[in-house]
Amino acid sequence: MSVRRLVRSLGTWLSVGTLLFVVMAPFGWVFSSSFKPTRLIIASTPTLLPVPFVLEHYVKLLRASPYLTYLANSTVVALLTMVIVVSLASPAAYALYRLRFPGRDYLLRIVLITYAFPRMLLMIPFYTLFTRVRLVDTLQALVLVNVTFAAPFGVWMLRAFFQAIPREIEEAAALDGATRLQTLTRIMVPLTAPGVASVAMFAFVASWTEYMFASFLINSDSRRTIPVGLAALMGQYDIDWGLLLAGATLTSLPVLILFAFVGQAFVRGLTAGAVK
């Protein structure tokens, strides 16, 4: 029995280890290489550790490139997107998943359709309409676009969280004399906090990564967001890989930090929908 068990657990560790390696190693590699001098980054024989350890790429990124401007823009857009998406999606999800009213099924279907809607169809109308109302080259335009694409998915993600709360809790509160509003704020909000946090994180991440619309809705460098800015650096003739690796590392950080806090609830919201 011993040997079979040993082989099996070895198999488990190997398979899990390989999977995690495939997924994480590239990030570790980029992160570590961002601290290498350029000659080591582009050398045909790679060196494993950043020795010598240099901060020149980060210094250049933060001092001599527009990265901080891009960062400020991306942050503003992402935070606004997050707030609006949560404000739109949470009440809607509550109504759709916990209340009964005529037309509920139709609305649920509409949420599903908008969620699967091809963005390409909206590319040109948004460009044209925004140009007409002088919203081109503004951060508000980006927020508008991001909210549109994140909100339906946000509602869908909240399904698991909202449906998991038994009706009895609300009914008990009503029996105790609570008004609808009190029940909502004192009971539902704390209970659905993980779900709402997941949607907030999703909205932030979706906005943080958005490239396509940002690429043609923004023209001036002062309003550019990170993905477009970094992509432009990549399009140059003489690619500064150190700068790009540093940029890539820094850009991943906020998302990874958020994920460290909200990741578990987030995955729960994502996967619960998969198990109907």
Next chain:
Amino acid sequence: MQPNERHFHGSGRRLWPRARGEAPLAIAMVLPLFLWLLGTILLPLLFAIRMSFFDVGIIGTGGAFVGLANYAHLLSSRPFWEAMGLSVKWSVASLGLQMTASFGAALILHQRFRGQGFARVWIIVPWIVPTVVTVIMWRWMLGTSGGIVNYLLQALGLISSQVGFFGTRQLAFASVVFINSWRMFPLTGVMLLAAMQSIPEELYEAARVDGASAVQRTLHITLPGLRPVLFALGLINTLWLVNLFDVIWLLTGGGPGTATTTAPVYIYDVAFNAYRLSRASAASVLFGLGLMVFVFVYYRLLGGVMEEEA
């Protein structure tokens, strides 16, 4: 529920009026979202359709009504059909690779091991991280300036000189398929995992007692049990793949030549490089119609899966 509770609900209209009374509150809660969606999806969509019947180039030029001219031009243009065909090829190849990898990942994560909670959450990091980061990462790793993949392949003796992974048509396509699959497979993997975990353990036990091997158990219990999820994932994944723009655009710009010019890349190109906004509008309408046909056919052919669940 006790009998007297049920009775209470009957007179519960005193507290919170049910069905009919819930409507005003429900509508108030749902209205902001749907008004937003109405204004930002339906109206622009109608505008796009209208625009496809005109001749608009760069903003401010053209605008004459041309009826179906844009559509006629597209339907007889080779680049358009090449892009549509490439989208199909792209979806099939990506779906195949991604689903296989996802299934493997789900099987691996389904095991019991220390840190399984951590692994099952952090595995989706490739999808969480901005696509620009993924692109920079892989462009460098698969490139020729210190690209580790070339180094490893040479060190292992598999190739004799550096390979330009984005240099030839076939390789560029394969590289993009691989990179996007790497990015996406953990996401679909955890979804499959969640579905796998809802398959009752008793079924596996019974099979083990009957002497079924691990492979047999996977084929006859796991896979059938996953059918509804695979159906839903197949659909949603294909929609994601077909609509994907930024990963492809940032990796190859549609090249070399038109080797990676899928439908979204083509439409973007027509809109912002050729500045034919109306034609691009028409192309996206055709693209949308194609998607609807696909969804319809998908349900028709495979929808039987959902009924079998009962």
